[in-house]
Each structure stands twice: as C-alpha cells, then as structure tokens.
Amino acid sequence: MARIVFDLDGTLIDSVPDIAAAANATLAEVGVAPLSLAEARGFVGEGAGVFVERMAQARGLSEPARLMPRFLHHYERAVGLTEIYPGVAASLDALARAGHRLGLCTNKPARPTEAVLAHLGWQERFEVVLAGDSLPSRKPDPAPLRAAFDALGDGPMIYVGDSEIDAEAARRAGVPFLIYTPGYRSADLQDLPHAAAFDDWSEVLAIVATMA
Template identity: 75%
Template structure:
C-alpha cells in the first residue's frame, strides 16, 4: 500500500474566500482597499509570509512584516467560508479503506491549519500533518514533504497537489505527483511536471491503483 500526502488549500479545500476575509480584515486596520477573492487566490501557495508580502505590494504598503501578526490573528478564525471540493471525502475514504496511509503537507501555518481541520471534522483524517511552520523550511523545499512521508512509514510515495509550488516540491523530492487542475494553479498545465492530472476526485483511487 502507498503513502499518499496531500496539499490542503486549492487541493482538498477551496479556502480563498476565508483567506480574502482575513486579508481584508487586516487591510481595513491600515485603511487599505480590500482584495477580491480572485486576488487572494492568486497570492496563495508559498505560505503566509509570502501571501502578506504580495498583499502589501498590491496595496502599496511599505512594511509587510508589520501586517503579519494581524493577518495570522484573523487567519486563525477564518474557517466559515471554506468548502471541501466535490468528491474529496469519498476519495479519501476509498483510499483509506484500501489500506493507503494518508498525510497532509501544506504551507498554511499550523494554527490556521488545525482550525480549519477542526471546523471540517478532519482532526483524525490524516496520520501526519506538516504545516508551513512545522519545520524551519516550507515547500517548495522538499523537507516537509519528505518528513511527512517518513511519518507514514514504508511503501510507495505519491504526492497530490494543485500548484506550481506543489509541482516543484514533488520534483525536488523525486516522487510521483498528481495535480488537481481546478485548484489555484496559475501556469499552463503543460508547463508543470506531473505524473497525472485530474479534475474529478472520483478518478484518484484509480490513478493511484495504476501507479502501484
């Protein structure tokens, strides 16, 4: 059986509306114009520090570091608008029932990650959870992904994500990569290294079987 690690935002859940709400609560405190959900979605992927830097640049704010604690404060409570992508839970149930071991590796900070997992009732869904601040390095550095696989024991490795960061992480870790095409990706699919692409979570158990 395989060890399968998943990205979170843009892969398993669409959290862009909540991230935009946290950003806009932060921007309101400095009298800056709000982000649209599409803007926020475009800034996601490289972790909260980079998100705030991109947000500040978009609003011509000179000191992103000063905004970081406020953004995290709002981000920790931003769960109510997040939705699970269709078919995700059925696919995860099928993979677990088949004996695969499931983990999570996200650049979302730890406390917001745990908050959204609790909101979704997913506290026990994954055997290991590596967030953006679990280690000193985050994706696309392969260290957290490799640590997640190590935490799942032995067996073939598969990583499932949606973005440029995820594709680079998988490539650097030397593991097969499945990309969810409706996620937060900004580049053409053909420009990203991947083993398989899917737009329907019902396909994933079959894709996994085909790799083993």
C-alpha cells in the first residue's frame, strides 16, 4: 500500500474566501481597500508571510511584517467560508479503506491548519500533519514533504497537490505528483511535471491503484 501525502488549500479545500476575509479584515484596520477573491487566490501558495507581502505590495503598503500579527489574528479564526471540494471526503475514506496511509503537508501555518481541520472534523483524518511553520523550511523545499513521508513508514510515495509550488516540491523530493487541476495553480498544466492530472476526486482511487 502507498504513502499518500496531500496539500490542503486548493487541493482538498477551497479556503480562498476565508483567506480573503482575513486579509480584508486586516486591510480595513489600516484603512485600505479590500482584495478581490481573484487577487487573494493569486497570492496563496507560499505561506502566510509571502501572502502578506503580496497583499501589502498590491495595496502600496510598506513594512508588511507589521501587518502579519493582525493577519494571523484573523486567519486563525477564518474557517466558516471554507468548503471541502466535491468528492474529497469519499475519496479519502476509500483510500484509507484500501489500506493506504494518508498525510498532510501544507504551507498554511499550524494554527490556521489546526483550526480548519477541527472545523471540518478532520483532526484524526491524517496520520501526520506538517504545516508551513512545522519545520524551518516550507514547500517548494522538499524537506517538509520528505518528513511527512518518513513519518508514514514504508511503501510507494505519492504526493497530491494543485500548484506549481507542489509540483516543484514533488520534483525536488523525487516523488510522483498527482495534480488536481481546478486548484490554485497559475502556471499552465503542461509546464508542471506530474505523473497524472485529475479534475474529479472520484478518479483518484483508480489512479493510485495504477501507481501503488
């Protein structure tokens, strides 16, 4: 059976509405116009620090580090607008029943990750959860991905994500990559190395069966 590690935002869940809400609550506190959903979606992927830097740059704000505590205050509570992508829960259940070991590796900080997993009832869903601040580095550095697989024991490795950050992390870790195409990527699909692409979560069990 395989070790399967998943990205979170843009792969298992659509969290952009909550992230945008946290960003806009922060911007409102400093009297600046809100982000659109499209802007927030484009800023997601490389961790909260990079998101805040991009947000500040887009609104002409200096010293983004000063916005970080405000943003995290809101982000750690932003769960009510997040939705699981259709078919994800059933696919995760099917993979677990088939004996695959499941882990999570996200660039989302630990406290927002814990909050959204609790909100979704997923506290026990994954055997290992590595967040963006669990280790000194984050994706696309391969270290978090390798650590997640190491924690799952032995067996074939598969990483499931949605973005160029995920594709690069998988490439650098030497792990087969499955890409969920409706996610948050900005690059063209053909430009991202991947073993398989899918747009329907009901396809995943069959794809994994050909690889494990």
